[in-house]
Amino acid sequence: MAAPLEVIVTSDSGSQLWNSSVFDLHSGSSLLSYRGGSSSARTMTLLNGQYLLSAQLGKNFINMWEIHRKDQLQQKMVCPGLVTSLTASPNGLFLAAGVAEAVYLWEVSTGKLLSVLSRHYQDVTCLKFTDDSSHFVSGGKDNLALVWSLSSVIQLDLSHTPEPRHVLSRHSLPITDLHCGLMGAQARVATASLDQTVKVWELSSGELLLSVLFDVEIMSVTFDPCEYFLFCGGSDGNIFQVSLCSQSLSWDKSFQSDNDGNQVFKGHRNLVTCLSVSMDGTLLLSGSHDETVRLWDVQSKQSIRCLAHKGPVTNAIITAAPANMFLPDSRPAVPLPRFSRHLHASEGGESGEVCVRLGRYSQEDEQTYLQKADKLNYLMNAVTDKSVFGDGENTKVRVAELEEEVQTLKKVNKDLYDFSSQLLTKPT
Template structure:
């Protein structure tokens, strides 16, 4: 039996040929992509291992492809407004979309709209589920990150407005990205903001575990699978590697680039928009407004491959 293939799904704002390109991660070879429209930042989502969702830039619909039928756009999900962020639950049962300041929750099996959550005061910027699909997180331009218990949202009466489990209000400028580690309701979550900080939280208690101050706004954040490191993408194109196992433990830290030897990836010429770590923890994938996607060796900080795009 052949070993599983790890691939990168890459979208850009103006690609004339493909909505989503597909690259074999370790070899860098291009595979057939998904055609039809263009997806925005935070606008791609895998659904149940069988479908790919893409929120069309500036339009009120979501494109849907079958993963094995890349040449044909299967259908469109009509939304009440342009979708600013999109995610699907790991169990494949639910879809979340941010439309203006509202979160829309759909059930996949029948297409029913289950809830509209209006607890943010400005446009949504990012959404993500925990790995067990029990909770989801939302971030917005109102500087708030909210943690929601999915069961509580589903059980709420139609006349009730569900309350988030936690309201994280320690950022002073808009939230740009967030991600969840492993562990379901016991997981840790990271948030990034234009206030030049990235913060690490505990979902179960809502406690702030770590706040790292940088000298630039942070546009993207991710964790490796072992959660030894947090990777933060800056507005200047730099990518910072934060050691989460540093001793002594400090809740508030300042990342001083000149003193953090071997902890900065340099190569992008414009702001970093997205980050992802390979399953074996050896490679980092980054996208940027400089219209490139770069593949990095984490140990050496060397750029192994640069993939050019149109947006």
């Protein structure tokens, strides 16, 4: 059987047989499972396509597994406190965790703790990176969502406290979930809250674009890849689909089911904790406290598969299958380092070490994109010329062969002409 392109990764708080499990998106068959402990909500993340990470429920450490080894016990990364949210940057270079009201940011290659951001006033509930890894957004019980620029957070001057790029402060109750769309720094961000609203923001400016009021508390939120629809998981088990392309859409509205794209998915019996959409936007995955994970057809709003679990579902995501997930002999290219719990590296016995980071204008010799394109075009033409004409002595031999072939063709053509002339002028 060919390896699947997309897989479902889930976890529940029961963890009687395993911590996390991998299922085939289209057949629902179980592919892999990872043993040891149980995962907290909104803490499951893939690191560089080589490791699966999740925070231990009720404990102050993070579980780590090599993505291809289903029979292994987890490694453990001890944290300064209880981890309430966890995410890795899409480029695999950074790991961010919410610990109480602070956000901890590590550099994956060295394990160094780069920054501790204590800008929230209460516990951090959710963390998400943008798809280009340039920004991340944190939401908390203090009703705030903060947009952080990664370049401003990573710095040498530890005496300077980084400030968020934007403070999104229009919610009146704790934020339960958030989702960053595509387009990097130009992305839209959706935030869900116990105040029964979901708000859509412009990340670059921090402006509020849309606010939708529901009849129930919203526990999870996501976009489809094209951002045609906004999916919101309610505390009553319903999933609400909001059309973002409706002509009658106003910036402040109440949700009403209609024929204009606003629909309700009915099937769960308890609050919906997590939502995820497939890459083609046709399938919606939901996890619930009713101990089930459901896969829905977006167009028909029908549940096409139900995966039973042994406890309330804490995480459920659809993700592209890493290249080495189903290769038993593969190993991670780089082993995970020992992650530091202290901001100052000197406490770990590394005194005297100097960390140098390139400044904004220090890379003067770096080629521009146009220069790289010209060089690439030159190399492609050179390879083409070489393959066609050869080089050096081979060129002369090739030219001689071609000239001889031309003379032969001329002779054949002349003979054909003479023969045809004689045939046509011959008297009958």
